Amino acid sequence: MNLDRNARLKVVLIDTRNPLNIGASARAMSNFGFFDLRLVHPYDVAFREAVSAVGASELLRNAPVYTTVAEAVADCSLVVGATGLGHRQLQHPLHRLEKAGRLLRRHMESANVALLFGSEKFGLANNDVSHCHWLLHIPTRPAHDSMNLAQAVAVCLYELIRQPSTARHWPEAAELAPGEEVERFTVLLEELLQHSGYTDYGQAKNGEDKTHRLVRRLQMRSRDAAVWTGMLRQILWKLKHP
């Protein structure tokens, strides 16, 4: 869990009516390692006592309350709104959560992101959306796309801390060829290209770098790397001994 990166995410709940939802959102944030909750005019001023914030009462106690969305997102260079398809705003790009998560994580590597959630009943208002660079939607059934607010928060945060490599079917990280095997292949390839007079890269600036990147994009598996290296070695031998 990358807590430095997580710290750059600001969860902004706007016009929330039910304090239990605020508490449950705080709990989900704490579960997944996010601690910066911000509220924009919550309906119930006593939200800080929400019993649903199990294990996250300090997070809830520290959550600042803002009067406007503009103030709540003032230190964020990317503002994204979570919305159902029913509230789709055609003038904004809309990404499914899977893709949105990737975009958010990338931004969070270096800068603050605000993730906005609207009220339980109406979602984000047009005025809230006007602060957003783009929108995300959780891929629910179109026939029933209205999620519980705190569940939506939990699902979005899970997507952000998810580790794709844990699920990836193939190639498993352990199967990938280590750097020295990839390098051995690359060196052979370069020698081969030189011997055969292949010049497209040689003439280019950074020709060697380009070859390196070209090979690394293949993401060869370790067993395959041995085969490929054997092939190149044989071809090179033949070139030298015609």
Place this chain on the structure above:
Amino acid sequence: MNLDRNARLKVVLIDTRNPLNIGASARAMSNFGFFDLRLVHPYDVAFREAVSAVGASELLRNAPVYTTVAEAVADCSLVVGATGLGHRQLQHPLHRLEKAGRLLRRHMESANVALLFGSEKFGLANNDVSHCHWLLHIPTRPAHDSMNLAQAVAVCLYELIRQPSTARHWPEAAELAPGEEVERFTVLLEELLQHSGYTDYGQAKNGEDKTHRLVRRLQMRSRDAAVWTGMLRQILWKLKHP
């Protein structure tokens, strides 16, 4: 959303105390297209009136109540328990949700799966776990791994309906080289291997098939395929004109 596959998942809530959690779990199920909710001795017999089942009251009304876990999972050939790390049962395999989701989906292609959630306070009891083939855990912070029950249900179901292809960074499906480009590369490679006297595959049974599979495992991008093909062509030319 694959509703046929989804229908093979049975969400089993055991010893649930708060009917609001049952209702909110039903809502998340309906959001993500799962409709088979099963209850094992819920604490509150009036759970069917839970106001939290917004949009999922029919699903909640239809949920059967069982006296034992054994009855609730009788028609399932895979039984998996959701657990926090704190409740880790060392005698059972434990998978992170990302991987568990993949395993569950695979089973759900053809057979029923039961996904068990224990009580809010204690999680799955040892006796419940004894019905499980393996356990899954949602990757929460170890310091605060106790999730709200209905949020845990929502996150697990989201993982099951998630479409990895929507998030995959690279290569995008659209960037991958089409079959004819891969084939062109493969044919050149085979000719090159033959000319250079590479015999490891030639002597093997199905040598050509092996080369085909080797190339396809590279998952070359279209632009890269053109570069690789150009390289092979130049090397082959040089071999023929020493």
